[in-house]
Amino acid sequence: MVFMTPDPELDDHQIALAKGREGEAKIIGHIAWRVETPADVKAFYEQFKAQGVPIHHCISHAYEEMGNTVSCYFLDPEGNRLEVYALVPERDEARINRPLDLDKSVDEIIAQASGLVQAAAH
Incomplete structure (x- = not known):
């Protein structure tokens, strides 16, 4: 897999290239859109639901x-x-991926993402 970005200070990658999948797999592996704030992500989540x-x-x-x-x-x-x-503005020095509960308030979501609190199990 190869990760590419025009600005490594801003994003670790904007395009990732990987070997194709075999058989009947979906063509698109993953597409991401970066939005301005965690509140925007929550708004998309609520609209999706x-x-x-x-x-x-x-x-x-x-x-x-x-x-x-x-x-x-x-x-x-x-x-x-x-x-x-x-x-999110805060960085979790542990650098681990964490599940999020986007039904919480934006402040609680940011605290979850920053490792300050854990998301409740659904």
Whole structure:
């Protein structure tokens, strides 16, 4: 796998290239859209739920270069996995991925993504 970015200070990658899948696998592996704030991610999440869009999972990714994310993965009508994400200002020095509960307030979501509190199990 190869990760490419025009600005490694801003993003660890904007394009990732990987070997194709065998057989009947979906063509698209993953597409992500970066939005301005965690509140924007929550708004997309709420809209997806209201419209019956399948939510795959919600997670905070921890990247050394750019910090932590609030990420919502969802499925398009063909079953491709897509993501909407935003960076959080606080960094979790443990740099581990954490599940998120996007039904919480934006402040609580940011605290989860920063490793200050854990998401409740659903």
